[in-house]
Structure formats: structure tokens, C-alpha cells
Amino acid sequence: MVRLTFLIGYYLTLTSITFLVGPRAWSQEVAPAPAPGASADAYVKFGVESGRKGDLASAIQAFSQAIKIDPKWAPAYGNRGYAYSLENKLDEAIADYDKAIQIEPKYQDAYYNRGTAKAQKAQFDAAIDDFNQAISLNPKYATAYYNRGHAKYFKGDLDGALADLNQAITLDPNSPSSSVSYFIRGLVRHAQTDREGAVSDFQRSADSGFPYGAFWFWIVKMENAERGLARTNLEDYVAKPELFKPDAWSTQIANFLLEKLPQDQLLTKAQADSAPKDRLCEVWFYAGMVKYFAGDTTGALSCFQQSTATGASTSEEYIEAQRQTAKLQQP
Numbered sequence: 277m278v279r280l281t282f283l284i285g286y287y288l289t290l291t292s293i294t295f296l297v298g299p300r301a302w303s304q305e306v307a308p309a310p311a312p313g314a315s316a317d318a319y320v321k322f323g324v325e326s327g328r329k330g331d332l333a334s335a336i337q338a339f340s341q342a343i344k345i346d347p348k349w350a351p352a353y354g355n356r357g358y359a360y361s362l363e364n365k366l367d368e369a370i371a372d373y374d375k376a377i378q379i380e381p382k383y384q385d386a387y388y389n390r391g392t393a394k395a396q397k398a399q400f401d402a403a404i405d406d407f408n409q410a411i412s413l414n415p416k417y418a419t420a421y422y423n424r425g426h427a428k429y430f431k432g433d434l435d436g437a438l439a440d441l442n443q444a445i446t447l448d449p450n451s452p453s454s455s456v457s458y459f460i461r462g463l464v465r466h467a468q469t470d471r472e473g474a475v476s477d478f479q480r481s482a483d484s485g486f487p488y489g490a491f492w493f494w495i496v497k498m499e500n501a502e503r504g505l506a507r508t509n510l511e512d513y514v515a516k517p518e519l520f521k522p523d524a525w526s527t528q529i530a531n532f533l534l535e536k537l538p539q540d541q542l543l544t545k546a547q548a549d550s551a552p553k554d555r556l557c558e559v560w561f562y563a564g565m566v567k568y569f570a571g572d573t574t575g576a577l578s579c580f581q582q583s584t585a586t587g588a589s590t591s592e593e594y595i596e597a598q599r600q601t602a603k604l605q606q607p
């Protein structure tokens with residue numbers, strides 16, 4: 277589920293404890309390039325402004341120049357690491373976070389972002405260690421609790437995941453990322469056979485603007501033999517343009533579940549995506565659920581196995597396909 281994975285941090289300010297606002301509020305203003313002889317501070321500020329408007333190449337160049345001017349300026353490494361993370365250059369990002377933490381051992385955001393990068397590489401134990409550090413420095417770090425819970429979900433520590441997700445939601449129940457927290461908590465509760473809790477979380481996730489919450493709301497309704505209601509609910513969500521945009525990948529999945537798009541066409545769209553492995557993992561998982569609800573358990577098992585065969589180990593569908601495979605293979 278590459279559209280979700282882990283919540284990445286924001287560009288860091290010149291202190292080690294403050295976040296600027298996230299990408300949705302990035303300024304479109306062009307900051308002037310620093311004059312010759314400018315300070316490392318000026319280059320970091322210019323790099324942040326460049327990153328805000330999506331010019332990652334200029335941002336990285338500016339942070340690199342700041343490092344040349346002052347090799348011990350931790351925020352330059354922290355911000356360059358974040359820019360590398362946005363470019364999916366995770367090894368480079370981790371190296372920069374390492375350096376930032378070496379210079380400033382209490383750099384909570386560098387721990388958080390390094391944990392995020394490690395989680396995206398499926399290094400969940402190492403990621404959890406970093407989130408532990410971030411939380412020890414800031415016990416009210418809501419997204420760190422979310423990411424730690426998310427990593428625990430991937431490791432199969434459902435009780436630990438639930439505790440962390442509960443804390444993330446308690447600390448920041450109305451943040452833009454809360455819809456994701458409710459969604460992952462719904463997956464955890466579903467795995468724990470807490471159907472009522474899962475239904476509530478998936479519905480709240482969808483109502484808060486996360487399309488995959490709508491898909492899992494459909495799944496739990498189908499599992500409860502409420503097939504007519506499952507379809508009606510999904511159709512109602514798809515009718516909301518702010519939730520399902522016409523050309524979005526999530527809309528293609530919704531159309532497949534509503535039998536408006538054939539499986540082969542969905543597979544073709546997945547193969548043309550920039551992240552085909554993750555998309556194919558999703559397609560095979562949802563195809564497996566459709567076959568399962570149609571009573572074709574053999575076909576469902578084959579689809580779930582193809583989902584896990586993609587190797588998309590940081591996709592939630594990968595984990596859920598493993599669970600469905602184990603369930604169908606039980607004697």
C-alpha cells in the first residue's frame with residue numbers, strides 16, 4: 277500500500293525540536309538564492325523554501341552547500357536527509373540522519389525520520405528503536421507513536437501496535453493523519469477479530485478522507501453478510517469527488533470492487549504504474565477478496581499467494597494476503 281506506508285516527517289527548522297508545516301501547506305513563493313559568502317543558516321533556509329515548492333534538486337544542493345560551510349550544522353544534514361527520503365533515496369537519507377544524530381544526539385526529528393526511512397526498507401526492528409528514541413525525547417510525539425504502531429503491525433505485534441495507535445489517536449485525534457491512524461488500527465482490530473471495533477475504525481477512516489478505509493469497510497460488511505449494504509456504502513463513498521478523484525488509483529480499485537472494471541484491466545493499469553510491485557500486490561489481494569466472497573476459495577487462495585509473491589513487504593495488502601492464505605490453508 278505504497279500510498280500509505282509510513283508517515284514521513286517534515287522539513288526541519290533550524291532547531292532540533294520544531295517542525296514546519298507539512299507538504300499540503302508548502303509555500304509556492306520562490307526564496308532568493310543566498311548571496312556569495314552567505315551563512316550555512318541562509319542556505320538551509322533557501323533549501324527549505326526550495327523543498328516547499330517541490331524543487332528537491334535545489335533543496336539538496338542548498339543543504340549540501342550549508343554542510344560545506346559548516347560541517348557540524350545538524351539541521352543541514354537532517355533536512356537533506358528528508359529531501360533524499362522524498363526522492364526515495366533511503367540509504368542516502370539514513371546516512372544524513374546518522375550524521376545529524378552524531379552531531380546532535382537529542383535531534384528527535386532526525387530519529388523519527390530515520391525510523392521512517394528504515395521502515396520503508398522493511399527494517400522494522402531498527403525503525404522501532406528510532407521511534408523509541410524520538411518518543412523518549414518527546415513523549416507527546418503523536419506521529420512517532422503512529423509509526424511505531426505501524427511497524428509493530430508489520431511485525432505481527434498486534435497488542436503493541438494497538439497500544440501505540442490508541443496513544444497516537446489520543447494525542448492528536450483530529451490531525452490530517454488521523455484517518456490513517458484509524459485505518460491501521462482497524463486492520464489491527466480486524467486481525468484480533470474485533471469486528472465491531474474494526475468497522476468503527478474503517479468507517480471513521482473513510483469519513484475522514486482515506487479511500488482505503490472505504491475498501492475495508494466494504495470488506496467487513498461483506499464478511500458480516502451485509503452484501504447489499506456493503507455495495508451501497510462503497511457507492512456512496514465513490515460518489516464523493518473529494519475522496520475518489522476520477523483518475524486516482526484508488527478509484528480504479530473501487531470500480532473493480534463494484535464490478536465496473538474487469539480484473540485484467542486493473543492489472544494492466546497496475547503494471548503501468550511507477551510502483552508496479554506495490555500496485556500488483558494490491559490488485560491480487562482485492563481480487564482474492566472478491567473471489568473469496570463469491571465462494572471461489574481455490575481462486576482466492578491463488579490470488580492471495582500471487583499478492584505475497586510480489587514481495588511488496590511494506591504493503592498492508594501483503595500482510596493481509598498472508599493472513600488470508602494462512603486462514604484458507606487451515607485444515
